[in-house]
Amino acid sequence: MNCTKCKTKAAIKLPRHHAAFCKNCFNGFVHDQVAKAIKSQKMFGKDDRILVAVSGGKDSLALWDILLKLGYKADALYVNLGIGNYSERSYEKVRDFADRVSVPLGFTLHTHTVEQEEGAGIRELAQLVHRPTCSTCGTIKRYQFNRAAIEHEYDVMATGHNLDDEAARLLGNVLHWQEEYLDKQGPSLPASVEGFAKKVKPLYRLTERELAAYCVLNKIDYIVEECPMAQGARSLLYKEVLNRLETESPGTKQTFYWGFLDKQRKKESAPTTMAQKDQAMLRSCTTCGQPTTAEVCSYCKLMVRAKTPASR
Ligand code: SF4
Ligand SMILES: [Zn+2]
Numbered sequence: 001m002n003c004t005k006c007k008t009k010a011a012i013k014l015p016r017h018h019a020a021f022c023k024n025c026f027n028g029f030v031h032d033q034v035a036k037a038i039k040s041q042k043m044f045g046k047d048d049r050i051l052v053a054v055s056g057g058k059d060s061l062a063l064w065d066i067l068l069k070l071g072y073k074a075d076a077l078y079v080n081l082g083i084g085n086y087s088e089r090s091y092e093k094v095r096d097f098a099d100r101v102s103v104p105l106g107f108t109l110h111t112h113t114v115e116q117e118e119g120a121g122i123r124e125l126a127q128l129v130h131r132p133t134c135s136t137c138g139t140i141k142r143y144q145f146n147r148a149a150i151e152h153e154y155d156v157m158a159t160g161h162n163l164d165d166e167a168a169r170l171l172g173n174v175l176h177w178q179e180e181y182l183d184k185q186g187p188s189l190p191a192s193v194e195g196f197a198k199k200v201k202p203l204y205r206l207t208e209r210e211l212a213a214y215c216v217l218n219k220i221d222y223i224v225e226e227c228p229m230a231q232g233a234r235s236l237l238y239k240e241v242l243n244r245l246e247t248e249s250p251g252t253k254q255t256f257y258w259g260f261l262d263k264q265r266k267k268e269s270a271p272t273t274m275a276q277k278d279q280a281m282l283r284s285c286t287t288c289g290q291p292t293t294a295e296v297c298s299y300c301k302l303m304v305r306a307k308t309p310a311s312r
């Protein structure tokens with residue numbers, strides 16, 4: 001099998017693009033896809049300061065690497081969830097990448113340690129507030145990433161969500177007809193109000209397999225196993241189903257998700273979208289000042305419950 005572009009020996013086959021690439025041409029393809037995503041969704045420019053949410057997994061480390069190679073100013077934030085060995089090993093991967101690649105280029109790795117800042121690891125916190133671990137984790141990560149972006153004056157926050165993540169999320173939202181979530185799902189969410197950072201997903205045109213290949217070919221060491229809390233998650237089932245469809249019919253995931261984005265773009269000209277209605281309801285949390293639709297934001301409510309002896 002030879003590279004579609006330069007005809008030397010190919011390193012990876014991409015059925016959804018009817019192509020095969022050698023390492024160099026594959027890197028060019030990955031960089032092009034990210035550059036296209038950034039441009040078409042008006043994510044950020046060369047002068048903007050970007051904060052990348054890194055977890056130690058392939059997607060977020062590949063994202064940090066690609067943004068730096070494309071010449072963007074990108075620092076990163078790692079949230080240490082305090083999940084035993086998993087968190088230790090994922091932090092090692094992030095630290096190693098930062099020390100080897102980002103810090104020598106003058107970029108910074110920020111860290112937030114949940115055990116220190118919120119007083120307990122994510123599993124213990126979830127037990128204290130009687131909520132599922134992943135929903136507690138989501139609340140804390142969203143809050144802390146936004147806080148770091150605002151406090152350190154970043155222009156935009158970037159996450160490593162890929163095409164598989166977005167297509168699985170779309171499938172879940174469609175299966176349950178969660179119109180409210182459908183309306184908010186997209187690769188570029190503007191900074192709706194003062195205090196809310198703009199959020200972007202520059203990897204939405206690349207699959208999990210392509211990002212894993214990018215890391216392997218570029219010697220980016222990442223944590224291979226999923227977070228132990230992800231076991232049994234619905235999103236994994238949706239990904240499996242989409243992978244079966246993709247094997248039978250290459251290109252299914254991108255047709256599904258990109259088609260949705262096309263429809264969403266056309267809808268944006270409609271007078272008032274649900275996201276705009278939501279924005280109109282935002283106000284400052286009376287405890288911490290971050291934007292929220294309630295009087296007190298969900299992070300502050302969670303922390304009150306975690307610290308109230310009656311909830312234990
Ligand atoms: S699987 Fe759950 S606990 Fe683990 S990182 Fe994801 S949301 Fe957090
Ligand atoms: Zn080539």
Ligand SMILES: [Zn+2]
Pocket residue numbers: 285286287288289290296297298299300301
């Ligand atoms: Zn608050």
